[in-house]
Amino acid sequence: MSASDVIPSKSALTLADFTTPGLIVPSLRGLGAAAVIQELSVVLQHEGRLTDLLPFYHSALNREYLCSTVVEPGWAMPHARVKGLDKPCFVLGRCTPAMTWMRSGRQTVSLVFLFAIPETDARVYMNLIYGLARLSKAPHLIEQLRKASDSFAVFNVLQHVKLCAS
Secondary structure, three states: OOHHHOOOOOOOOEHHHHOOHHHEEOOOOOOOHHHHHHHHHHHHHHOOOOOOHHHHHHHHHHHHHHOOOOEOOOEEOOEEEEOOOOOOEEEEEEEEEEEEOOOOOOOEEEEEEEEEEEOOOOHHHHHHHHHHHHHHOOHHHHHHHHHOOOHHHHHHHHOOOEOOOO
16 A cells, blocks of 8 residues: 555545544443444434434444444444435544444444445545545554544545545
8 A cells, every 4th residue: 555545645535534533432332333333323413414313323232233343453334315415425433442333242342433424425535434444454544533532634544545536
């Protein structure tokens, strides 16, 4: 991976373009997938990204029960579609120490990216997933995410991960 894969140009979108420091929870309180998805859903609502919390929460949780979104390096990426949302966004929560995700007991996660996705445009969401794939291959940035002191420091790391050209 070259430096150009993670350092944004002036015109490139980055992961940070789809979140804010207010959508970053440096230390999750929840102790399981359901509690974490609820905690992060409340943050989305509090930051004005959701108007209807309960249907979003149920949709994200039900999808997670059907098919876990855990990927290496220990991240969960639950998501749900939101009617009327014009741009995808995500809330990021950090688990310290890593927690068991869902009921398998085998999958642990240290980061949870909860995505709110517009009903009609999956293209930008796929670019976000591509950006996360890039991030997963940048060990120095993963380490910075783990060590970041607050939501602003986490946000700063996300500014260094560009998405693919759309």
